[in-house]
Amino acid sequence: MSDRVNLPHLPHLLHQMIRIRQFEEKAAELYSSGKFRGFLHLYIGEEAIAAGVMPSLNADDAVVSTYREHGHALARGVSMNSIMAEMYGKVEGCSHGRGGSMHLFDISRKFYGGNAIVAGGLPLAVGMALAMKLRPSSQMGPSTSLAACLFGDGAVAEGAFHESLNLAALWRLPVLFLCENNFYAMGTALHRHQAETDLALKAKGYRIAAHKIDGMDVDAVEKATREAVCKIREGQGPQFLELQTYRFRPHSMFDPDLYRDKSEIEKWRAHDPIVSYSTILKKQGVLDDAQIEHLEAKVREEVQGAVAFAESGTFEPVEMLTRDVYTLEASK
Amino acid sequence: MTYREALRLGLLKALESDPRVFLMGEDVGAYGGAYAVSKGLYERFGPERIRDTPLSENAFVGAGIGAAMMGMRPIVEVMTINFALLALDQLVHNAATLRHMSGGQISVPLVMRTTSGAGRQLAAQHSHSFEGWFAHIPGIKILAPASVEDAYGMLEFALYDPDPVLIVEYASLFNLEGHLPEKAIPPVNQALVRRAGSSITLVTYGAMVIKALTAAEELASEGISTEVIDLRSLRPLDMATIVTSLTKTHRAVIVDEGWKSGSLAAEIMARIMEEGFYELDAPVERVCTLEVPIPYPRHLEEAAIPQPETIKAAIRRVVAHHV
Ligand SMILES: Cc1ncc(C[n+]2csc(CCOP(=O)(O)OP(=O)(O)O)c2C)c(N)n1
Numbered sequence: 001m002s003d004r005v006n007l008p009h010l011p012h013l014l015h016q017m018i019r020i021r022q023f024e025e026k027a028a029e030l031y032s033s034g035k036f037r038g039f040l041h042l043y044i045g046e047e048a049i050a051a052g053v054m055p056s057l058n059a060d061d062a063v064v065s066t067y068r069e070h071g072h073a074l075a076r077g078v079s080m081n082s083i084m085a086e087m088y089g090k091v092e093g094c095s096h097g098r099g100g101s102m103h104l105f106d107i108s109r110k111f112y113g114g115n116a117i118v119a120g121g122l123p124l125a126v127g128m129a130l131a132m133k134l135r136p137s138s139q140m141g142p143s144t145s146l147a148a149c150l151f152g153d154g155a156v157a158e159g160a161f162h163e164s165l166n167l168a169a170l171w172r173l174p175v176l177f178l179c180e181n182n183f184y185a186m187g188t189a190l191h192r193h194q195a196e197t198d199l200a201l202k203a204k205g206y207r208i209a210a211h212k213i214d215g216m217d218v219d220a221v222e223k224a225t226r227e228a229v230c231k232i233r234e235g236q237g238p239q240f241l242e243l244q245t246y247r248f249r250p251h252s253m254f255d256p257d258l259y260r261d262k263s264e265i266e267k268w269r270a271h272d273p274i275v276s277y278s279t280i281l282k283k284q285g286v287l288d289d290a291q292i293e294h295l296e297a298k299v300r301e302e303v304q305g306a307v308a309f310a311e312s313g314t315f316e317p318v319e320m321l322t323r324d325v326y327t328l329e330a331s332k
Numbered sequence: 333m334t335y336r337e338a339l340r341l342g343l344l345k346a347l348e349s350d351p352r353v354f355l356m357g358e359d360v361g362a363y364g365g366a367y368a369v370s371k372g373l374y375e376r377f378g379p380e381r382i383r384d385t386p387l388s389e390n391a392f393v394g395a396g397i398g399a400a401m402m403g404m405r406p407i408v409e410v411m412t413i414n415f416a417l418l419a420l421d422q423l424v425h426n427a428a429t430l431r432h433m434s435g436g437q438i439s440v441p442l443v444m445r446t447t448s449g450a451g452r453q454l455a456a457q458h459s460h461s462f463e464g465w466f467a468h469i470p471g472i473k474i475l476a477p478a479s480v481e482d483a484y485g486m487l488e489f490a491l492y493d494p495d496p497v498l499i500v501e502y503a504s505l506f507n508l509e510g511h512l513p514e515k516a517i518p519p520v521n522q523a524l525v526r527r528a529g530s531s532i533t534l535v536t537y538g539a540m541v542i543k544a545l546t547a548a549e550e551l552a553s554e555g556i557s558t559e560v561i562d563l564r565s566l567r568p569l570d571m572a573t574i575v576t577s578l579t580k581t582h583r584a585v586i587v588d589e590g591w592k593s594g595s596l597a598a599e600i601m602a603r604i605m606e607e608g609f610y611e612l613d614a615p616v617e618r619v620c621t622l623e624v625p626i627p628y629p630r631h632l633e634e635a636a637i638p639q640p641e642t643i644k645a646a647i648r649r650v651v652a653h654h655v
Contacts, residue, residue: 062402094435095437096434096435096436097435098432098433098434098435099433099434099435103434105433105435105437105438106437107437107438112438113430113433113434115425117421117425120426122391123390123391123393123395123397123422124394124395124401124426126391126395126398127395127397127398127399127401127402127406128399128401128402129398130395130398130399131398131399131401131403134380134381134399134404135352135403135404160394163388163390163391164388164391164394164395166386166388166391167391167392167395170386323432323436324431324432324435324436325431325432325470326431326495327439327493327494327495328494331473331495331521331568
């Protein structure tokens, strides 16, 4: 993934988490100053999942995500420049400015969005995995590819979730279901929307191997993903990870965050995945404070570069508006 | 050769000629298809390519989209257009949008087949015609085969198309007799004049084409020469063929099995206003399904949907109209 700042001496997982955190903090700032509009769903607090999941995926695997996907896209290797430009709605954006924050697409990274219909991505991932299983491998790449699908705890209430898990299990498809359980669907707490709050158990009900993972611990996420991916590639069928996490920020920039106690947020902040992992790395003697500061400074440069790239980008001419509704213009 | 057999032959040819093609849907395999369209294909191509699905319309249509994005050529069958409403989310939010929303990066070469239409006393949850709703959506195309030729030939066009295509088949036409096309059928985005005439243009599609032709034949003895246009493609609409006919007849009736309010017939009428207004010698009329849920008893069902008699009455009124 070419544009990644090349810091081979510094741990990759920490680097990715810092990239996501800084990108998002900058995005919030830019949004507040009116640089771009629309919905903005921040991932701050949940970075360990994106950073921990992506290293186990190959370039041939497909990734399907949600509207809270900046972190997923960054960790997958979609360039920060193109993501920032997309936030600005510029043609240089990864979706040519058509999608905005919620609809990041980059097929060169096999990053298939950016789906803002809750649970809307699950059926797609199932179909992609079906294609991987069916397609003549000589023709279109190795058959050990998988489709990784990220979604929130809110998605578990949708019919599409249940239909998709059943299909994937029934047909033993190479799907990695990654449930980011941040304990809230907008303002509705998990126990207020699920009679059974053990989400891994639901997957087991479809005979899918499932594990609950501490999603604030990047090492744990990385290890669990690596193992699940390995099982899928061995042909053991779909795997499900319930990654327990917390979003430190409101659901979106419009959310006054009235439904949860400040003390609850503080309790989770004490488990900040970046702080925790930095502490571990320091304790292990892998990094010292100066090196971490250096890393942060590098990322700050990358973020500034992305802002400059986006600012200097161009808006798509209105004459192009009706392009790409169909492949052939004559189809209209 | 029936319409049903033609559909089956079309499927057979597609499965034989392209390893990327597979058929998926409820009871398409072991059962042989709810309307026996795919009968025998499961035995011939096996359960991987003739794939029975659970009752999960949203997920298996979505899975078809995902598989199409990955280079396969799925043919997804939804038993009837009524059940296709359970898959609207995937069709509208993914199949129809992914290309534009991704800035042109993604193609969804999905073919979805379904059946539509009333006339078999199946009452209010199995008889409605929702083609007009689907035709509202930019990003998908809709084909409505109304002949044995099109039942056979349209699938190949749809599979060749890089974008999502919905083929709406008509339950009441499954036993229609006809012949396989001798050469390739005309491009599917072209409407066809099924019967030439000079007094009035009758625009219709799907199962109503047959009723329109019946009405036209019967009116010939009254000295009314009716030109019948089969739209074939509901999106995009071939207005050129309609307007060309109007320059000859200057009068039109539209027959649509959907409800009148917000119908495809309304869209065609509006476009005639926009593109053919000065050709008209009389107001255009529509014959649509009455605005009621389709009822069970035969006489009420018949009264609810367009019939040759109601079509003829509309034609007579429009032909008799003088400014
Ligand atoms: C089908 C659908 N219903 C409702 C919404 C509005 N909505 C957007 S996000 C959201 C909450 C989803 O929560 P969750 O899946 O837990 O993900 P999180 O936002 O916590 O990451 C809701 C209700 C939607 N986008 N799609």
